[in-house]
Amino acid sequence: MSSPSAPSAPDPLSAPSAPDPLTRERSHLTRSRAALRAMREDVENLDISDVTANWVNAEVLARQIEERIKALADLSHTPLFFGRLDYLHAPGADRAEGADGERFYIGRRHVHDADGDPMVIDWRAPVSQPFYRASKKDPMDVALRRRFGYTGGDLTAYEDEHLSDPAEAATTSKLLQREIERPRVGPMRDIVATIQPEQDEIVRSGLSGTVCVQGGPGTGKTAVGLHRVAYLLYAHRERLARTGTLVIGPNASFLHYIEQVLPALGELAVKQATVDDLVAHVEVRGTDTAAAAVIKGDARMTEVLRRAVRSHVTMPTEPVMVVRGSRRWRVPAYDLEEIVRELLQRDIRYGAAREALPQRIAHAVLVQMERSGEAPDDRVQDAVARNGSVKAAVKAVWPPVDPAKLVLRLLADADFLAAHAAGILDEEEQKEILWAKPARSVKSAKWSPADAVLIDEVTDLVQRTHSLGHVVLDEAQDLSPMQYRAVGRRCTTGSATVLGDLAQGTTPWATRSWQEALAHLGKSDAMVEELTAGFRVPTDVITYASRLLPHIAPGLAPVASVRENPGFFQVRAISASGEVVAACAELLRNEGSTGLIAADARIPVLAEALTAAGIGYLGPGEETTHETRLTLVPASLAKGLEYDYVVLDEPQAVVDGEPDERTGLRRLYVALTRAVSGLVVTHAAPLPTQLG
Known part of the structure; x- marks a missing residue:
């Protein structure tokens, strides 16, 4: 490998004796960058005054141009x-013809010069795939793979792999390790x-199939999904532009944390929401006991x-x-009665059947008209x-x-609930979900998040929910079966x-x-992939945390950190909160962000x-300065x-803050x-015995 750098910015990966390539x-x-500016200016200078038929078309086109301008923004720090990929042969050419290889620069978006020749190739293009998957064993016709190192937006180093040279041994990329371990401040970054390779296979899987990714901490599952x-x-833009895409996260703080990833990749139209946002048919002001929920x-x-509706x-x-x-x-x-029974037997949605009923009755009348010699039409x-x-x-x-x-009647009227829950919920379960103080109206009711999901289910029983082309569901392990169903309704004709x-x-x-979760989602045929290589959590930290796995997920493989830096890890016995503050002050001397996590x-x-x-x-989700x-x-x-x-x-307070020990250990x-990069565990009380 060779890695020169600029004399003004020496780099341990660089060779000062050869600055010319850099x-x-x-x-x-x-x-x-100049070509990207020109592309942006071309769009900014478009005159659409004579190409639209009416003001509606003009508004739509102006909005599309505005989004295109935003997508072509040159982020100076990115x-x-x-x-870079240097191919042995031109991609797609017959190797027997001896076609000369081509060179491609791989980046976050496509950039071309004034003649239309590519300056940078989008990382999603097929020609970019070997950058992620090529290896010494399978070079994929790549002679050279070059990685670049940056400080801010300045190119400071490079690193080469001669994949088709049998004399060069395979080595671990130092630039790759440095990028993975680079300190982070602020929102989540992209990982392009x-x-x-194992992540790239999931990223490039087809639109038609649903993929479920099981991944431990630091394996990059969220980044892979985004x-x-x-x-x-990129691959199905027209189709998804019609049907829409949605990213679902566990809470607003999480969505704020990831919200810059897709815009940094030039994708501005993807919506984000929580499950609670999806089912917000009523104002949620109440809570349930754990048993009721x-x-x-x-x-x-x-x-x-379904029984209550019918x-x-x-x-x-x-x-x-x-x-x-x-x-x-x-x-x-x-x-x-025969018409009504037929509609019931078809098991179509309540609202659709109600709309069909008058037409069925009218058809019965038309049959009588025709028998009497009339010729009625539609x-x-x-x-x-x-x-x-x-x-x-x-x-x-x-x-x-x-x-x-x-739903209000079902939760407030014991007889109504008993009539429709018979043989499904026992008496104790029915009592658990009945409201102690029935509300008089929908507006005055103190709805819980679980109640809102029930209302969403009934809404779909009455009228079909609009389906999107693709939905990403993150932190899915915390969803209830009914919440899975709520998400599944949003992608019945799409994938997830x-x-x-x-x-x-x-x-x-x-x-x-x-398997159980995917069945509730309506995607039983989904492909389940497991990521076990940890890129973000240091070795010593994940090893310590993995002591809990036998108690919280016995059959799950522990994450194996691939980071060269073992990380900073300490367990400190303390006597006062001031020592927690001192630990924070100590870590703040380092570059990057610090989180103080504690029981609520x-x-x-x-x-x-x-x-x-x-x-x-x-607080979590607030912009970090x-x-x-x-x-x-x-x-x-x-x-x-x-x-x-x-x-x-x-740690013990974190465990004690949950309804049961197993949930508490999972929270821990x-x-x-x-x-x-580093973890300091502080405790005055004894540590949970499961930590050893």
């Missing part, structure tokens, strides 16, 4: 390209420069709700009389369907259902990327197996101690977040694995 690469970077969205938008989240509630249908006992002109047409009650059938007597019959037989009102770690499930209804009940005490010591801090690099994190919000250094306060496992 100078040439910097020149290409300068030209590429490398425009991070790698460091995607590993980059898969970016790849799918488990029952309401159980898939058995689906049948209870109970609104009553069999007709009176005929329908339709008057048209001087003629009267009578549909007997037994014919109406307009006559529509008129009959709108007839007052037909509408009255439909309202009586198949009345409209308000989902929130139905499901991301999670069974060992990090911290809800009473946490997922027990991915301990947060006010620690906040007061930090303030008394004059140390500023932020250079001056404020400390985040005070309740253990309940730590999932999915990462910090260069972490101080974990009182999450908290222990948030550190990227």
Whole structure:
């Protein structure tokens, strides 16, 4: 390998005696940035005044141009390209013809010069794939793979791998290790420069299939899911532009943490939401006991709700009389009953069946008209369907259902619940979910998050939920079966990327197996992949945290850290909160971010101690500045977040803060694995025995 650097910025990976290659690469970077500016200016200078038929088209086109301009932004602190591939032969050429190889610079977006020749190739293009997958064993026709090192936006080093040279031994990339271990401040970064072969296979998997990724802490599962969205938008842009994409995270703090990844890759149209956002049909102001939440989240509630919805249908006992002109047409009650039973047997959605019922009644009238010698057409059938007597019959037989009102009655009326939960929920379960103080109206009810999911289920039973082209579901292990169903409704005609770690499930209804979860999602045929190589968590930290795995996920393989730096790790017995603050002050002397993670009940005490010591801090999800690099994190919000250094306060308090020990140990496992470079565990109380 060779890695020169600029004399003004010496680099341990560089060879000062050979600066010319680095100078040439910097020149290409300068030209590429100039080409990107020209591309942006071309779009900015577009005149659309004479190419649109009306103001609506003009608005749509102007919005598309605005998004294109944003996508072509040159982020000065972000490398425009991070790698180079020199092929032995031109991609796609017949090697027997001896076609000369080509050189491609791999970056976050495509850049071309004034003649249309590529200066930088998008990392998602097929020609870029060998940058991630080529090896000495399978060079994929690549003679040279070059990685670039940057400081800020300045190119400072390079590193070469001669993949097709049998004389050169395979070595570990120092630049790759440095990029993985680089201190982080602020939101999550993209990983386009460091995607590993096993990650790339998941990223580039097809749109038609659902993929479930089981990955321990630091394996990059969240990044893989986000980059898969970016790849799918590149490969299937027109289709996904019509159907839409969505990223679902566990909470607003997590979504804020990851929100810059896709825009940095030029993708601005992907929406983000929590499951609670998806089912926000009512204002959530209440909470459930753990036992009630488990029952309401159980898939058995689906049948209870279906029965309750169908109970609104009553069999007709009176005929329908339709008057048209001087003629009267009578549909007997037994014919109406046959129509209603047929619609019920079809098991279509309640609302769709209700819309079909008047047309079926009208058709029965038209049959009588034809038998009497008339020749009615579709307009006559529509008129009959709108007839007052037909509408009255439909309202009586198949009345409209308000989902929130139905769930309100189910949770407030013991007899109504008993009638539809018989044989599904036992008496104790029914009592558990019944409200002690029934609400008088939908607006006055103190709905819980689990109640909102039930309302969403009923809403879909009445009218089909709109389906997106692709959904990414992160931290999926914490969802209940009913929440999985809510997400699954959003991708019934599309696909999904499901991301999670069974060992990090911290809800009473946490997922027990991915097969079960995928069945609730409606994606039983999904491919399950497991990531076990840890890139973000240091060896000593993940080894310590893995002591908990036999107690929280016995069959799960521990994460194996691939980092060369073992990381900084200490367990300190303390006697006062001041020593926790001192540990934070000590870690803040290092470059990067620091997180102080503690049991939720301990947060006010620690906040007061930090303030008394004059140390500023932020809450999770708030934008981190250079001056404020400390985040005070309740253990309940730590999932999915990462910090260069972490101080974990009182592990036993984290365990005790949960309803049961197993959930508490899982919460502790999450908290222990948030550190990227170093972890200090402080405790006055004894450590959990499971830590050894």
